[in-house]
Amino acid sequence: MKKLNEHEKYMKLAIKEALKASEIDEVPVGAIILFEGKIIARGYNKRNKSQNATAHAEHIAIEKACKKLKSWRLENCELYVTLEPCPMCAGAIIQSRIPKVYFGAFDPKGGCFGSCVDFREIKGFNHYPNVQGGILQEECAMLLKEFFKSKRKNKGE
Amino acid sequence: MKKLNEHEKYMKLAIKEALKASEIDEVPVGAIILFEGKIIARGYNKRNKSQNATAHAEHIAIEKACKKLKSWRLENCELYVTLEPCPMCAGAIIQSRIPKVYFGAFDPKGGCFGSCVDFREIKGFNHYPNVQGGILQEECAMLLKEFFKSKRKNKGE
Numbered sequence: 359m360k361k362l363n364e365h366e367k368y369m370k371l372a373i374k375e376a377l378k379a380s381e382i383d384e385v386p387v388g389a390i391i392l393f394e395g396k397i398i399a400r401g402y403n404k405r406n407k408s409q410n411a412t413a414h415a416e417h418i419a420i421e422k423a424c425k426k427l428k429s430w431r432l433e434n435c436e437l438y439v440t441l442e443p444c445p446m447c448a449g450a451i452i453q454s455r456i457p458k459v460y461f462g463a464f465d466p467k468g469g470c471f472g473s474c475v476d477f478r479e480i481k482g483f484n485h486y487p488n489v490q491g492g493i494l495q496e497e498c499a500m501l502l503k504e505f506f507k508s509k510r511k512n513k514g515e
Numbered sequence: 516m517k518k519l520n521e522h523e524k525y526m527k528l529a530i531k532e533a534l535k536a537s538e539i540d541e542v543p544v545g546a547i548i549l550f551e552g553k554i555i556a557r558g559y560n561k562r563n564k565s566q567n568a569t570a571h572a573e574h575i576a577i578e579k580a581c582k583k584l585k586s587w588r589l590e591n592c593e594l595y596v597t598l599e600p601c602p603m604c605a606g607a608i609i610q611s612r613i614p615k616v617y618f619g620a621f622d623p624k625g626g627c628f629g630s631c632v633d634f635r636e637i638k639g640f641n642h643y644p645n646v647q648g649g650i651l652q653e654e655c656a657m658l659l660k661e662f663f664k665s666k667r668k669n670k671g672e
Contacts, residue, residue, distance in 0.1 A: 411611035446609065449606045454569075
C-alpha cells in the first residue's frame, strides 16, 4: 500500500467527515481545519438535514473554527475539503483569511479555485489563499460518484 | 420630499438594519428578505461582535429566512441589502436560489455583482439571480463613509 504524505493524511480525515454526510443521505463532502498543525474543527454537508442553504462542509468548519479561536480571522489555519469550494465557501475562506486550502476533487459545477472561475485571479478581494487541488482526487470524486449512482438506483433510473 | 418607490421603501428598511450595526460599532450594512411580498428576515453586520467571519448582514438574513421557511431554497424571495454582496454572500444567494436581489452602494473592494466581478457572467453555477444595484446608492454609501470617517477621527488620524 502506498504510504500517504502529510496532505493525503489530512484529506483522509476530511473524507471521514464526508462519509458521515453520505450516512445521513447528504451529498458527501467533508472538511477539517487545522490551527498550527492541530485539528480544531470538522464539518460535513448537512444542507438537506438542516434545510439551511449555508450548511456546506467547509462553511460549518469555518464557523466552528471561529468559535474555537474566538476570532473571525483564521490566520495560521489550513483547510482540507474533499471538493473544490463553491462561490459561497470560497468566499467564506476569503472572509476568514484562511491562508492555506487543500481540496480533493475538482468541481466543474461551481468550483471557484480553478474550475468555473479562479477567485485568486479576481482583482479587489482582500485576501487570496494559497490553494492546492487534486489531493486524493480519485477517492474524493468516487465518493460523490457512488452517492449519485445509488440515488439514481433508488429512483429506478 | 421625493416620494419613494417600492424598491426604495424596502431599501430604507435595510438601511434601518445597517444603522443597528453602526450603533454597535460594526461596519454599517443591513439586509432584509421578503417572501411573497412580506418581510420574513432581517440582518445586520455583526462580524466583530460575534467574531464569526460569516456574520454579514445578508448572510444572517439568509440563514434566518431558511429557518423561517424551513427550506434551503429561498424561491419567491427578494433580498434587499445596502451594499453590493461580497463573494461569500453572493455565493450564499446562489446557494439559496434567491431569484431577486437589490443592493444599494457598489463595492469596489469585493462586490460580486458588477464591481470586482459579476457572478452572473461566470458559467457553471447552478443559479443566477436577477440583480439591480444602486438603489438609494448615495444614502447607503454615505452610511459607510461616515462610519469610517468617525473611526479615523477616534484614532486621531
